[in-house]
Amino acid sequence: MDIEDPLGPLGPDFAARFRRDDRRPPCQLYLVSPLEVGGGFPDRLSRALDAGPVAAFQLRVKNIDQHQAAALAEPLQRICETREVAFLVNDSVSLAKRIGADGVHLGQDDGDPREARAELGPEAQIGVTCHGSRHLAMEAGEAGADYVAFGAFHPTVTKETSHRPDPAILSWWTTMFELPCVAIGGIAPDNAMELVLAGADFLAVSNAVWGGDEAGAIRAFGEVLSQQPRSKR
Numbered sequence: 001m002d003i004e005d006p007l008g009p010l011g012p013d014f015a016a017r018f019r020r021d022d023r024r025p026p027c028q029l030y031l032v033s034p035l036e037v038g039g040g041f042p043d044r045l046s047r048a049l050d051a052g053p054v055a056a057f058q059l060r061v062k063n064i065d066q067h068q069a070a071a072l073a074e075p076l077q078r079i080c081e082t083r084e085v086a087f088l089v090n091d092s093v094s095l096a097k098r099i100g101a102d103g104v105h106l107g108q109d110d111g112d113p114r115e116a117r118a119e120l121g122p123e124a125q126i127g128v129t130c131h132g133s134r135h136l137a138m139e140a141g142e143a144g145a146d147y148v149a150f151g152a153f154h155p156t157v158t159k160e161t162s163h164r165p166d167p168a169i170l171s172w173w174t175t176m177f178e179l180p181c182v183a184i185g186g187i188a189p190d191n192a193m194e195l196v197l198a199g200a201d202f203l204a205v206s207n208a209v210w211g212g213d214e215a216g217a218i219r220a221f222g223e224v225l226s227q228q229p230r231s232k233r
Helices: 041-051 066-082 093-099 113-120 134-142 168-176 192-198 214-226
Strands: 028-032 056-059 086-090 103-106 125-129 147-151 181-184 202-205
Touching: 028 214, 041 066, 041 214, 056 066, 066 086, 066 093, 086 093, 086 125, 093 103, 093 113, 103 113, 113 125, 125 134, 134 147, 134 168, 147 168, 147 202, 168 181, 168 192, 192 202, 192 214, 202 214
Parallel strands: 028 056, 028 202, 056 086, 086 103, 103 125, 125 147, 147 181, 181 202
Antiparallel strands: none
């Protein structure tokens, strides 16, 4: 069931009037792992990260114990560290603390950002899924999140979703708040620019990369991001 935003819908012309503040950094790529990260996946991650700029990598594994997850994380974390790519863990504050990850991404049912901050310390990057709710995003910001994530903006095979926000929510957020926002859900090189223009600070991508040639996909995203307009001052 979708979450009703108590703030109500945005006006239909909000996105049309949006102009990104040039003081905000350009939109960057945020790579999310597939569920299977064993076997040859470390080599695939290396190829992806060597193909173009990636700001962050999120380890997203399910239905395995923490010992297994930590073992799978170790080579991936090392690959990210050598390339200066932030390494975050999906859902699990305890796993993030155990392996010394750069941060954690929390769903609405994965705990309070304040508690995550207490566990992981002041330097940790804490993100929160906010679906299509401005209210949830503001609550996350007040709780000390480092970024908020909106989506899914497009149909996705990565996970089941019932939230389909309008890109205007990105425009509203970046107009009102300095805190970065992440767009997620079915994002591919051919639909990414709309979200960049709407105000996304990061594009979270998964199947568009891991569903085929990972290096080629990263290069394609890089080409899109290289074309984002930047005002001259």
